[in-house]
Amino acid sequence: MKEIATYVERTFESVPDSQRKSEIMQEIIERLEDSAGKLEQDGKAREDAINKAIVDFGNLDEILQELRGQETGKGKALSSLWFAVIGSLLVIALTVFINLYYSPGVVWFLYPTFAVIWWPLCIFFFGKWRKGR
Amino acid sequence: MVSSDLLRGHLETILLRLIGETDRYGYELFSEIDGRAGGRLVVKEATLYAVLQRLERQGYITSYQGDVSGGSKRRYYHMTPLGKANLEQGIREWHEAQEIINIFLRGNIQ
CATH class of the missing domain: 1.10.287 (Helix Hairpins)
Incomplete structure (x- = not known):
């Protein structure tokens, strides 16, 4: 699902590139796609399913802070x-x-x-x- | 359902405990918490991943790429000896906190 990858990439834009960052992004994208897929199977519209998956996953700021905290702070x-x-x-x-x-x-x-x-x-x-x- | 504030401080210890039992991956930890608590402990997945990052940075856990399953590689987490020491300390602290809070809150209200 393109929308999910775009959302995650935009959220992580401000974090400097690293191996760790791309791994965690990949994992989050997979998790979001997984739960959005399940919601879609349950009969939700595609857009609703994606939105709900993102909301259910929670705020990504904490993860961003952890990633940034490794270099600065x-x-x-x-x-x-x-x-x-x-x-x-x-x-x-x-x-x-x-x-x-x-x-x-x-x-x-x-x-x-x-x-x-x-x-x-x-x-x-x-x-x-x-x-x- | 318990407010997450009360349990937040112990989430690291809970995760260390689960990872200490056997190496686990992110979603497995999420469903394990949900399953064992019977849905009474609500932790957002984003919080979980953030705590995992922190634990790894502090050297309490290490991670490695597991076997491919269902088309995606999973990242497994493994507890280090330092993590084990921290887990033991976390458990001790929790028991002590319980005793202290019990001094004040146990028994019926007059």
């Missing part, structure tokens, strides 16, 4: 936090060095430190806020 958020922490520490270390080397009499490195500290803080609290939702 937690790991990515954590690595951008580490990048921010290490990056800001390097910048702070550099300003401390310049401060002590060229003008040891004036403690000015605190000002750029305050500025650059916003970087990891933003990432951290944005991640926290997104997790909370």
